[in-house]
Amino acid sequence: MESGNQKGRTNPADWKIATSWGLRSEFSPADMKASGLSGVELVLEYRNLEEIPSDEKRQSYEKAVQEINDQQLELWSIHLPFTRELDISVTDPVHRRAVIEAQAELLRMAAPWGARHAVIHPSYEPIPEEEREARIAACREALRELSTIAASVGIKLAAECLPRTCLANNSEELLRILEDAPECGICCDVNHLYQETPESFIRKMGNRLTTVHMSDFDGIDEKHWMPGKGVIQWQEVLDALASIGYDGPFLFEVFPADPESLAACYNELLDGYNRRNK
Template sequence: MKRSNPVEWKVGTSYSPSGTLTLSEIKEAGLDSIELVISRNETDLSYEGLKGRFNSYIQKAHELGLEVWSVHLPFGKDWDISSIDLEKRNQILEYHFEWLRWVSEWNINQVIIHPSYEPIPDNERLERIKACKSSLHLLAEKAKPLDIHICVEDLPRTCLGNTSEEMKTLIDAHKDLRVCSDVNHLLLETPEHFIKELGDKIATVHISDYDGVDERHWLPGEGIIQWDRVISALAQSGYEGTFMFEVKMDKCSPRQLVDCWKDNLLIQYKRADK
């Protein structure tokens, strides 16, 4: 496996049109990419609804020279692909298939999907894993001719995919499945361990800090994550995707993300890598 060079990574941020952050602010700060987040609270999540709501934002990003690296699909109880109610799960998947068709029209190659909602009782876990794997297989089959990677996000607490071992089980559903490594979701192992275990299956990341007790989405440096180890693990895995921040932007600006990367995280990595 060839080691990648973090200096060459693009840097981006998650972006939702329903927030206060603008695409122009993201570009002016010096960021390269965005992850477009589709909220479950949108009034119309049909194919036509997505076109009417989001196409102008993607076009605007392109005009500004911002890459739309990924799309985060809706998540929550109503969109849980691990539902053990087969009829409901099939209805949920039909929406997902429409979302993939829309994403493909913009030549976006990564979609992020949550493997479950929560809470998940222990006595349901194996059945929910089985249901999730069935859904992921169907999604990967649908995504393959569209040149889209289904990126399964690790999740905290009782959600599915809360450890590297369980994530391996989930993505074993299809050889084309990939992983979105959200480092502030890992409550049972360190982010660097998770990254080393999943290796080149990681196609994208969500970057933020936390206290190890629960997800916090803090700016890196405000929590306990050892960033030199995380970046080194990603580099060793050959990661070449975008270093995608997913920080609470009500307490942070795009410029702070750029400064955090250039003046803090990258320097920590270079110092430790000597």
């Protein structure tokens, strides 16, 4: 069953091209601009709770945001940190409270940067089957609170579908996790979908899908290859996104990547899509 009402169909030719980018990336915002990219997801790489208040790291990210702005790129999203210690699904209430407060602090930090979206992982891994229900309950609580906090500072939180034993490793479980968090959107990472095709997932998410991570894989485990190298049916993915009215950027999460290759890849995907739909 699809989630929510569908918006009017969009045209992939109108979508902007964006990429995931962090302080350790080998290319710069200037490289992105020169290659025809127009959007960025800034990855916040924090490892533990003690790092979150770090003024030095905050200043590094503020400098990066200034570089993005100087190139007239859109800071489409931030990616909140995902480590074992910063897992929002931990069942210990004291630990979970600390994680929620730390992630909330990062949302407030990012709000003045103008980012419209924030991607969050529903869990770390591995998750033993006997813990799954308790972890789902903890995650639901955390996402309900964090999505409200994000909305209060002008950011749309998006829970990302995840692979393997992680929470939200299929559409049904992700929608169940978000039942009590109506303000929370969804990030579709096509590399993380092993139990269903990306196009099926996208159509089930409907209007709740607010951002994407695009790369290819072998159908067995995530690889973050360039689209076209693996098993994903990209014309079907583009058509599914268009059918639900998706109007965000085609946001690559490819490792390693260079901006020129990303722009060329999307143009090739778009050519194939247009030929199919003549």
